[in-house]
Amino acid sequence: xxGVTQSPTHLIKTRGQQVTLRCSPISGHKSVSWYxxxxxxxxxxxxxxxxxxxxxxxxxxxxxxxxQFPNYSSELNVNALLLGDSALYLCASSSTQFRGGLNxxxxxxxxxxxxx
Amino acid sequence: AQxxxxxxxxxxxxxxxxxxxxxxxxxxxxxYYLFWYKQPPSRQMILVIRQEAYKQQNxxxxxxxxxxxxxxxxxxxxxxxxxxxxxxxxxxxxRRLSQGNxxxxxxTKLSVKP
Numbered sequence: 001x002x003g004v005t006q007s008p009t010h011l012i013k014t015r016g017q018q019v020t021l022r023c024s025p026i027s028g029h030k031s032v033s034w035y036x037x038x039x040x041x042x043x044x045x046x047x048x049x050x051x052x053x054x055x056x057x058x059x060x061x062x063x064x065x066x067x068q069f070p071n072y073s074s075e076l077n078v079n080a081l082l083l084g085d086s087a088l089y090l091c092a093s094s095s096t097q098f099r100g101g102l103n104x105x106x107x108x109x110x111x112x113x114x115x116x
Numbered sequence: 117a118q119x120x121x122x123x124x125x126x127x128x129x130x131x132x133x134x135x136x137x138x139x140x141x142x143x144x145x146x147x148y149y150l151f152w153y154k155q156p157p158s159r160q161m162i163l164v165i166r167q168e169a170y171k172q173q174n175x176x177x178x179x180x181x182x183x184x185x186x187x188x189x190x191x192x193x194x195x196x197x198x199x200x201x202x203x204x205x206x207x208x209x210x211r212r213l214s215q216g217n218x219x220x221x222x223x224t225k226l227s228v229k230p
Contacts, residue, residue, distance in 0.1 A: 033216060042120075042207050042220030043161070056217050090161060094216070105218065107153075107161035 002027070004093050004108035012114045013081050021076045021111045025093030031055075032074040033105065034066060037088040049074055078113075086115045118143045120210050122221035129198045130229055136183075137193045137224045139208030145169075149211045150184065151218065152193045156204040164206070167191065198228045 005024045013019050025032050031050040035043035048056035049068035068074045072093075078085055092105040119142045129135035141150070152164040167175045167184050175182050179199075183192045195202055205225050209218040 031216065033218075035218075040222075042209075042222050043218070045217035045219070048216045050216075056215060058217065088159065092161075092218075103216075104163055104166070105216075106163075109158070109160050 004091055004106050006089075006091050006108040006111050008111060009109070010112045010114075012116065014116050015081055015083060017081050018077065018079045019081060019113060021078075021089050021091075021113070023074045023076070023091030023093075023108060025072050025074070025091075026106055029093035029095050029106075030072050031094045031103075032068055032072065033092045033094075034074070034076045035090040035092065036060070037090055037110070039087070043090055046076070081115045083115050086113060088112050118145075118210050118212070118219050120208050120219055120221035122208055122224050124224045125222070126225045126227070128227040128229055129195075131198055131200060133198055134194060134196045135198055135226065137195075137206050137208075137226065139191045139193070139221060141189050141191065141208070141210050143189070143210065143212075145212055147213050149213070150182075150191045151209040151211070152180070152182070152191075153207045153209060153220075154202075154204045155207065155223075156201075161207075165193065195226075200228050200230060202226060203228045 007022045033048040034046040037043040045058040047066045052068045063079045066076045088110040090110045091108045094103045148169045150167045154162045165177045179196045205223045207223045208221040
C-alpha cells in the first residue's frame with residue numbers, strides 16, 4: 001500500500017505570493033494533519049482535519065488555511081508569503097480522530113518551501 | 117500548555133555501542149501518549165516507539181527501549197547495538213488523549229560512527 005504522499009517535493013516562491021501544498025493520506029485514513037518544520041526545529045502543528053472538518057488549529061496566522069476533500073486528500077494554502085514561511089511542510093494521516101485511542105500518525109516526505 | 121524539551125542538540129556513538137537520548141516534558145494531564153520519532157536525512161518521519169502514560173511498563177521495540185519516569189516527567193530513549201542506519205534526527209513528542217496534534221521537542225541529531 002502507498003504511504004502518505006505530498007506534492008510538490010520542492011517549491012520556490014517570492015515574498016507576497018501564494019502557495020498550495022497537497023497531501024494524499026494512506027488509503028482508508030480519514031484524518032489529515034499539517035505541520036511546519038523550520039530548519040533545526042521540531043515540527044509545529046498547523047491544522048488537523050477529520051471527515052472534511054477542521055478539528056484542530058495551531059498558533060498560526062490567518063494567512064494559513066486548509067481544506068479536506070471527499071476523498072480525504074487535503075490542501076494547505078499559505079497567502080502573502082513571508083521569508084519566515086520557508087520550511088518543510090509535513091502532512092500526517094491517521095485512521096481516526098484520536099479520541100480515546102492511540103491512532104498512530106503516519107508522515108509523508110514533506111514539501112520543502114523556500115521563500116525568496 | 118504542554119512543552120517538550122530535548123537538552124542534547126547533538127550526540128554521537130560508535131557502531132555497536134549503546135546510546136541514550138533524553139527528553140523531559142511538562143503537562144498537568146494524567147493520561148497522555150509519548151513518542152520517539154526518527155527523521156533520517158531523507159526526511160521521512162518514522163515512529164520508533166510509543167508509550168501510554170497509564171502503563172507502568174517501559175515500551176520496547178527490538179533494539180529500542182524507553183525509560184519512562186512519570187513523576188519526573190522524563191522519557192528517554194535507549195538505542196542498543198547502534199547501527200549506521202540509526203544516524204538521524206530523533207524527536208520526542210507528546211500527545212494529549214483528547215487531541216490529535218503532536219507536540220515535538222527540538223530534536224537530537226544522532227551520528228553513529230563506524
